[in-house]
Amino acid sequence: MDMATRPFYFMREAIENMRKNFAMSSAAISTTALSLFLVGIFLLMFFVWSSFAVETLSKLEVEVFLKDSAAPKQVQNFQNKILSWNEVKTIKYVSKEEALDIFKEKLKDNPGILQAMTGNPLPSSIRIFLKDPHQTKTVVNKINNYTGLNELVEDPKVDIKYGADYIEKLFSVIKMIGWMGLSAAALLCFASIILVSNTIRLNIFARRKEVAIMRLVGASKWFVRWPFLFEGMFQGLIGSLVAIGLVYFVKVWALRKVVETIPFLNLSINEALFLRLILGMVLGGVLIGATGSVIALRRFLKV
Amino acid sequence: MIKIKNVTMIYNGGKPALEDINLQVDRGDFLFLVGPSGSGKSTLIKLLIRELVPTKGEIYIAGRDLVHMRLRKVHLLRRDIGCVFQDFKLLPNKTIYENVAFALEVIGKSERAIKIQVPEALKLVGLGGKFDRYPGELSGGEQQRVSLARAFVNRPPLLLADEPTGNLDPSISMEIMSLLDRINKTGTTVLMATHDREMVNNLRKRVIALEHGKLVRDQARGVYGYGD
Known part of the structure; x- marks a missing residue:
């Protein structure tokens, strides 16, 4: 039996495993959600900043x-x-x-x-x-x-x-903040990947005996792998949805607060850009979950 | 069924765990594997399910060459071997029904066939009414019966048992033993490693004995033969 013939079997197994290992999967989900939330908020702030910069420049x-x-x-x-x-x-x-x-x-x-x-x-x-x-x-x-x-x-x-003097200064500040933002975002992404994959690794380590038993009764590597892969993907998906909800909340609520307090700052977020951020977060979550699971599983499949 | 030729197994440069073992087991045989702790019984079983590859020598099971087998073919070998262990090795998150069914799902049996074969196997080991229980809720003897049901549910030609009664009371051990005997009567080759002197002496099956990694005795209708 393989993926092509019974994909739903593996998905059902994955969901069943998540339910039965509730504590572990909630840990993985919340880690993913928190990491993606931080990355998302950061990128959001970066978007706001860059659209502010672009708008300011275009007004010159x-x-x-x-x-x-x-x-x-x-x-x-x-x-x-x-x-x-x-x-x-x-x-x-x-x-x-x-x-x-x-x-x-x-x-x-x-x-x-x-x-x-x-x-x-x-x-x-x-x-x-x-x-x-x-x-x-x-x-x-x-x-x-x-x-x-x-x-x-x-x-x-x-x-x-x-704008005379302040133009030159504005240019260098915009450039600097841009670079700082990008490198901090890269660092944050990296930290998130490590955090999430460590959680998944703990999860799979706790179940290494199960993996060995499955192999013992004749399960092929992929037969063992698929449910873990789906589990990782589902956890990533749920985590990213939670993160998106939080980011959306922050976008709507906090941005309005800022605009209320400092009305002359014309802060806005490009909707298309925000949509891309959302898609990126979902994709990132699913990808980290899937690859994290497969990589963590490798060691225990060598039996 | 099993052919072992000049097999030596050495773990990371230590003393040989098994040394120059030769063994031939025919289809339908029942044999006991005896010997003190550390004599190499478990190593031999691990070699047979290809959890380990011998340092030297050749092993064949039902014509399959285990030494040159690729890792991604190993699961096919294991589908032909039912395994029972002292610690049962049941999946803790699955019910006993699901545990037995898993062995069939793995080989791609249809759901319809699974629904017939699993209850059959569980009834045969006397667990007809406990399908939805989890392994943790069962006694050791019951868990071992589940693991037996899983081992033979797909009718493998070979059944390996590594001290299956090691953790069980004598009366329950006898039950497990008679189940193994019944399975053997259906044509399945059974190899059972054991410490249970009385059982070996009572049943008078073929006995092979290991000591310090060497095969010291191979006796048809043998006895346990140790003073411990």
């Missing part, structure tokens, strides 16, 4: 504020020039009126300030969005070297706005 832009006296023709030429640069993704011209609208929108809770305002003191501007935020410096230099700049801008030092 260069804004050039124009004199009210700048001639429309010259402004148009300037825009065309900027658009011709490789580094530039798109630009957006913000007229005085639009600037005022945005300002009003931002201050709608403080109508007093708006009433105190007469006329429109806000300048028009050109917002420049870059393909790669790392090129901010290059673009700013190019603007500074633009020949007709004096007629468009009052004072280049004040009226060309960009």
